[in-house]
Amino acid sequence: MNKSILPAAKLQGHISVPADKSIAQRAALFSLLAEGRSEIKNFPPAQDPQTALQCIRLLGAEVIQEGSDVVITGPGRWNMKVPGQEIDCGNSGTVMRLLSGILAGAGIPATLTGDESLSSRPMMRIIEPLMQMGAEITSSEGGYPPLRIERNRELASVDFTLPVPSAQLKSCVLLAGLFGSNPTTVTETLPSRNHTETMLQLPVKQQGNKKIITVSRDHAVRPMKLHIPGDFSSAAFWLVAGSVLNDSEIRLSGTGINPTRSGALKVLERMGADISVTGERTSAGEPVADIVVRSARLKATSIQAEEVPDVIDELPVLSVAMACADGVSHIRGAGELRVKESDRLAAMEKMLHQSGVQIRTYEDGLTISGKPDARLLPGRYLSFHDHRIAMAAAILALKADGVSEIADAEAAAVSYTEFWDHLDILSYR
Ligand SMILES: O=C(O)C1=C[C@@H](OP(=O)(O)O)[C@@H](O)[C@H](O)C1
Numbered sequence: 001m002n003k004s005i006l007p008a009a010k011l012q013g014h015i016s017v018p019a020d021k022s023i024a025q026r027a028a029l030f031s032l033l034a035e036g037r038s039e040i041k042n043f044p045p046a047q048d049p050q051t052a053l054q055c056i057r058l059l060g061a062e063v064i065q066e067g068s069d070v071v072i073t074g075p076g077r078w079n080m081k082v083p084g085q086e087i088d089c090g091n092s093g094t095v096m097r098l099l100s101g102i103l104a105g106a107g108i109p110a111t112l113t114g115d116e117s118l119s120s121r122p123m124m125r126i127i128e129p130l131m132q133m134g135a136e137i138t139s140s141e142g143g144y145p146p147l148r149i150e151r152n153r154e155l156a157s158v159d160f161t162l163p164v165p166s167a168q169l170k171s172c173v174l175l176a177g178l179f180g181s182n183p184t185t186v187t188e189t190l191p192s193r194n195h196t197e198t199m200l201q202l203p204v205k206q207q208g209n210k211k212i213i214t215v216s217r218d219h220a221v222r223p224m225k226l227h228i229p230g231d232f233s234s235a236a237f238w239l240v241a242g243s244v245l246n247d248s249e250i251r252l253s254g255t256g257i258n259p260t261r262s263g264a265l266k267v268l269e270r271m272g273a274d275i276s277v278t279g280e281r282t283s284a285g286e287p288v289a290d291i292v293v294r295s296a297r298l299k300a301t302s303i304q305a306e307e308v309p310d311v312i313d314e315l316p317v318l319s320v321a322m323a324c325a326d327g328v329s330h331i332r333g334a335g336e337l338r339v340k341e342s343d344r345l346a347a348m349e350k351m352l353h354q355s356g357v358q359i360r361t362y363e364d365g366l367t368i369s370g371k372p373d374a375r376l377l378p379g380r381y382l383s384f385h386d387h388r389i390a391m392a393a394a395i396l397a398l399k400a401d402g403v404s405e406i407a408d409a410e411a412a413a414v415s416y417t418e419f420w421d422h423l424d425i426l427s428y429r
């Protein structure tokens with residue numbers, strides 16, 4: 001689907017962003033592990049979370065979905081069934097990496113496949129620690145999907161220090177460790193999103209700058225009752241759009257603001273954004289708030305490696321903010337963006353270049369010379385079938401002085417089914 005985007009004079013209105021994809025996928029997978037009835041409210045219709053539901057069905061979970069209410073009856077960690085077919089993880093790195101940990105831990109033979117994008121994402125990072133624990137896994141040459149997990153005996157425990165700050169890798173090893181008799185520990189020095197340890201209520205120890213999480217088969221996984229908060233990563237598109245368009249004010253209710261996820265708030269505040277966060281509360285262990293963003297004149301900033309895990313999925317849209325900010329901005333230490341649903345550094349370079357913004361790419365980042373006072377050139381943008389790139393292009397297109405086109409715009413539905421409707425609701429021309 002090609003989408004034409006007209007420039008906007010301003011953005012105004014009130015929306016609730018869709019429920020958090022990371023939490024929804026975990027809610028599905030952890031309900032599979034918990035024996036009995038889990039009740040999940042506000043489960044999102046987006047493609048990745050729906051993929052997670054499909055996958056757990058194949059492993060013996062009963063899933064009843066009525067609108068956004070989902071009831072999952074899990075077989076429990078020791079009673080999952082061997083799937084009668086390949087498990088298609090679609091576009092979701094999270095599902096493939098977390099499910100691999102579960103299947104290897106349980107010793108359930110299965111083949112995990114994915115779409116074209118997922119099939120080119122690196123899996124060696126999970127294969128290595130799982131094999132070190134005793135799992136038998138084969139992949140395409142170089143460690144790419146499909147993954148074949150063989151039946152294996154009980155995995156050994158491992159003390160694993162994350163070589164990359166990846167919540168998917170952390171979660172994969174912890175989930176495999178849930179099946180072992182001896183404790184497995186995962187140590188991280190740069191904090192990545194903590195939904196797995198929070199939702200599974202795993203013991204966490206902080207030692208200086210090291211966080212150590214411990215897990216073993218003795219740790220109970222109980223059925224959950226959960227209302228999934230709004231997805232901060234989806235909110236980030238509006239935080240940037242509301243900042244860079246004049247006369248704008250957008251209210252976002254019920255958005256997750258977990259500090260391991262919401263680094264974009266700090267980055268935008270540093271850039272001079274006018275964002276207020278009110279009504280802070282907790283929903284199922286996750287901090288949630290209402291956010292209001294108003295137009296502001298943004299100034300350039302730098303994002304370095306230490307900050308990258310907190311803003312990892314927001315970097316495409318933050319680079320749009322940088323393109324509209326006064327001065328030269330830098331992103332470094334973000335090489336992980338090259339192995340997401342697309343090579344997001346290359347995609348942003350192409351997009352911003354087309355809009356007339358000066359941009360330089362490095363192996364691990366971008367340097368962007370902002371154009372705060374100029375309308376940008378309209379573009380014919382490729383999404384590279386990547387939801388975050390499609391949506392970042394849409395925000396950029398609002399600032400252009402003509403009509404832009406986005407190819408394969410349907411990719412947005414991987415995380416944000418209502419994105420194009422929300423864009424219409426909020427835009428004034
Ligand atoms: O654990 C998760 O839910 C995620 C972790 C991050 O990936 P990495 O673990 O590869 O950094 C993030 O980019 C992805 O969107 C979701």
Ligand SMILES: C=C(OP(=O)(O)O)C(=O)O
Nearest residue numbers: 091092093094313340388
């Ligand atoms: C990288 C992402 O997701 P995943 O790794 O789960 O495909 C994302 O949603 O931006």
